[in-house]
Amino acid sequence: xxxxxxxxxxxxxxxxxxxxxxxxxxxxxxxxxxxxxxxxxxxxxxxxxxxxxxxxxxxxxxxxxxxxxxxxxxxxxxxxxxxxxxxxxxxxxxxxxxxxxxxxxxxxxxxxxxxxxxxxxxxxxxxxxxxxxxxxxxxxxxxxxxxxxxxxxxxxxxxxxxxxxxxxxxxxxxxxxxxxxxxxxxxxxxxxxxxxxxxxxxxxxxxxxxxxxxxxxxxxxxxxxxxxxxxxxxxxxxxxxxxxxxxxxxxxx
Numbered sequence: 477x478x479x480x481x482x483x484x485x486x487x488x489x490x491x492x493x494x495x496x497x498x499x500x501x502x503x504x505x506x507x508x509x510x511x512x513x514x515x516x517x518x519x520x521x522x523x524x525x526x527x528x529x530x531x532x533x534x535x536x537x538x539x540x541x542x543x544x545x546x547x548x549x550x551x552x553x554x555x556x557x558x559x560x561x562x563x564x565x566x567x568x569x570x571x572x573x574x575x576x577x578x579x580x581x582x583x584x585x586x587x588x589x590x591x592x593x594x595x596x597x598x599x600x601x602x603x604x605x606x607x608x609x610x611x612x613x614x615x616x617x618x619x620x621x622x623x624x625x626x627x628x629x630x631x632x633x634x635x636x637x638x639x640x641x642x643x644x645x646x647x648x649x650x651x652x653x654x655x656x657x658x659x660x661x662x663x664x665x666x667x668x669x670x671x672x673x674x675x676x677x678x679x680x681x682x683x684x685x686x687x688x689x690x691x692x693x694x695x696x697x698x699x700x701x702x703x704x705x706x707x708x709x710x711x712x713x714x715x716x717x718x719x720x721x722x723x724x725x726x727x728x729x
Contacts, residue, residue: 518714519548525562526571529658530590530702531555533677534727535571542722549715557656562705568716570705571723582705585720587727589699591676594636595688599668607671607691610638610645617670618649622656636673640695673697702727 526535532555539551554560554567562570562582570582573590596606600617607613613636620633633654636647651670655661658678665672666687682688704723710716 516714517548518546518718520713520715521550521552522569522715522719523552523554523565523567524569524571524719525554525556525560525565525567527573528555528557529675529678530571530573532659533675538726542719545722546715546718549718562707568706568710568713569719569723572703572705573700575701576703576705580705581707583708583711585704585724586729587702587704587724588729590702591699592673592697593676593679593683594638594671594673594691594695594697595665595679595683596671596691597666597668597688598686600665600670601689603668606689610636610640610647610692610695613647613649613671616649616651618651619661619664619670619672620649620651620654621658621661621673622654636697638692638695638697640692645695 524535531553536553539553543549543551554565559572560567560570571587576584594613596616604616605612607616618636622633634648634650636649638645638647653661653664653669655664658674661672662674662678664670665674666682671691679688683690704720706716706720711720
C-alpha cells in the first residue's frame with residue numbers, strides 16, 4: 477500500500493491481489509451453491525439434446541410425466557440429428573444414436589437399441605405388388621433417409637441391409653424422394669408414395685391400425701445402439717441425476 481499525508485492507495489501488486497481474492501471468494505460462493513443444490517430437490521433448467529424422431533415421438537411425450545414429478549425443473553429440449561458438442565452448447569444430457577467414440581470423456585448409459593421397419597401404405601401396395609424378397613425392392617419406389625455426411629449409416633440412402641434365411645443381404649434401392657427427417661418420409665409413405673424404412677417408434681400405431689403394412693417380415697433390419705450421455709462431474713446435480721434415473725427406467729436395457 478502506498479501512503480501520503482492525504483490519501484492511501486493500493487500498489488499494482490495489491491490491486492492484483494485484491495482482484496484475485498474477489499475471484500476466489502466468487503468461486504467459493506459458487507461451490508457452496510452447488511453443494512446446496514446437490515443436497516436439495518431437483519430445480520433449475522435442464523438442457524437436453526436428442527435425435528429428431530426419438531425426441532418427438534418418445535421423449536417429448538414421456539417428459540410430461542417427468543415434469544409432473546419434478547415441477548421445479550425447466551426443460552430445454554433441442555431435437556436434431558446432428559451430434560452437437562455437449563460442453564460447447566451447454567447441454568446437461570444427450571441421447572445419441574450410433575456407436576460412440578472410444579475416446580469420449582462422457583459417461584454413457586446404454587438404452588434400448590433403435591429398431592426399424594420396412595413398410596408401405598395399402599394404397600401403394602394396391603398399385604404395386606408387395607415385395608416378397610429383398611431384391612424385389614429394386615423395382616419399387618424406395619423413399620430414403622438422407623443421413624448427414626460422416627454418419628455411419630450414410631450409405632443407407634442407397635443401400636438397404638437386412639438379414640434373412642440366406643444370411644445378410646445388401647440391396648441397392650432408388651426412389652423419387654430422399655428427406656432429412658423421418659417425419660417427411662412417414663407422411664409421404666402414408667400418402668402412398670412408396671416404400672420406406674422407418675423407426676418402429678414412428679410407425680407402430682399405423683401398423684396396428686392398418687394405415688401402413690410391414691414388408692419382408694422374415695428379414696431383420698440392423699439395430700442402432702442408443703446411449704444417454706452426460707458429464708460425470710455434473711451427475712451430483714439433482715436435476716441431472718433425476719433425469720438419468722427417469723430415462724433409464726423408461727428405455728434402459
